[in-house]
Amino acid sequence: MTSEQRQKLSELTEIAVENNDIDSLIKIRKIIEQDEQEEFLKDDFGIEWFLSYLTPTLQDIIFAN
């Protein structure tokens, strides 16, 4: 994933969290997970990073789907 793509996903995640936009957060989660499969090495941009945006309740919802 390019740095521009990461930047864009960060922005979208923030907006989606603010609006409790579960559907979009699940899609973002999938894009990040797919990226983790593609990247040779995990770095600080990954699911851990994504989790840091979510409240425990949102984490439960997003990862239950």
Next chain:
Amino acid sequence: MAKDEFGFDDAVIKILTKKENTIVNAENDLLDSLTPIEKKIFDAVQRQVSKMNKDGANLIFDDKNVNLLNEIDKIIADQLKGFAPSVKDYLRNFETIKQFNFDAQKSVNDLSEKELEDLVNPIQKAMTQQTIDGLTGSGVNSQFIEPVKQGIFKNIVAGSTITDLESALRTWITTTQAGNSLLRRYVTQVSRDALNQFDGQVNSAIAQEYELDAFRYVGSLIDDSRAQCIRWSGKGVVLKDQLETEIAWAFNNGTGMIPGTNKETYATFRGGYNCRHSAIPFKMTPSMKKKFLNEQGKEQEGETKATDAQINQVEKQVNQNQKDVKQAEKKKELNPGNFLTTQNKDIQNDFNQVLNDSDDFIGLANGINMNVSLRTPSECTKPGTDKLIRANGLQSTPGFVYRIGTCSTKAAGCCYEDNSSLIIKIQKDQKILFKKYDIDTTKEFAKEFAKKNNLEFLEADDPRLRNKYPAGIYEFFEGKNSFTYYGTMNKADNKFKFFTMSSVSRIQDNNIAPTITHEIGHAFENAKDPKNLIKKGLMSKLNLKLSDAPTIYGESNIKEFWTESFSAYVYANDFLKKNFPKNYEFVEEYLKEMNIDLKTIKIAQ
């Protein structure tokens, strides 16, 4: 013969396929030969244990049995001699594998058999010896004979029956549908590792010796092939200088990698435990490498574009959602022509917020042209109403004044039964705060509440009450020799009740929000249950009486029973649930019966 882009021709691929099949067949042949041997071992051991002393059906722990046990090693070892020819046949496969590698290396890297012999023979010798030890020596002893012996010993000590022991022996020594014997499990592991790792070690040694810079990853894929094997088979080639990142990828994303796999041991361990793939080292020409890297770059570019498309799709969704949320957040407002007030904008906003927090009250009011007014006490009289209309820039007519109506000096608000007008009275220092109130029904709470709010809790025998009034919270006006009461103790159950929910908020914060919600409750029932039929039915179903109301005013009639219960539900939800559970149920059921979505009723937190 035509070669692929990495210089491998069909003949080489065939050799490598044959090599893979040889390893699989060698393992299968070896394991097949185990079946009769397992049976012989079981029979021999069973004969031995049948000689053991027993007390009834149970084995006993005595010298004779210990001596018989000590002979078990030799008995099993004797039977295992029958396994030796199969092991010998298996070992011949080292030579076959070596030969396949020589043939492949001749074709791919133009390395002669002669120059490879010196490199590969020591590996073959070491691996052959290691395999012999594993299949016939100390490995079999520690992994099979010793566990069987220990198991028998434990059964003797425990005084098991001979039947139990025989059943255990069958599990350890023979292979059934229920599972493999200890021997078969161990031989499977050794035989799988032996030829595969020999093959891998040969390739590792060749790669290092001839400084080959790439590995062709070959072998078939099956349904449960590991992620790293799928990845490397898909790429076809793994460059030596990409090994570090590739191995890291496998450890992070794949499964079954062998600890210690690194760029030096990659060809040996490849995709991990029991991996049947081969990593054949070869030299990439510069043009081949350039082309390969270009292809990888294109793939990367393709992935980037695909991710862009996914992100764009999510962006559209996020933006649409944000738009929807903003739209929903945009406050609904009463039709300007139906809302009259002289209050400032902040108070109007607070008022509007409370209206918005109760289902679609505004929709209801706008839909039937209900006049809603937030007025000072002086604006509640007839002349005051006239002034209020004019202050709002509207033309005052007797009909308009009549329709908007007035509100009694005693009331804090009112809602006309035909829903033509809803009036909320607001005094100079009063506020509108949507907040939760923590209240209770105990006398201690009432006393504490009174104290905190500079009121008096008067007992029933207090002379100021002249024995006419129940104990409760009073505001006593000494000079006027009069008082206002805000709540009383119920004589029947000694529970404290406030006069209204609004009493609580007015005393504590000068807050009139519960009055607004109370009147909204009337608006709902007027619109959806004008004859009180639903209410009556529900109260009967839940066995509720007026005296069950959460406030004194709620005991007046069923309309006030509902609106006081509703106010308590909104502003003191925990209190109502805990102290008046049937009322709580009544509120929720009544809202549902009126087709009001519970989710649209905001509970003060």
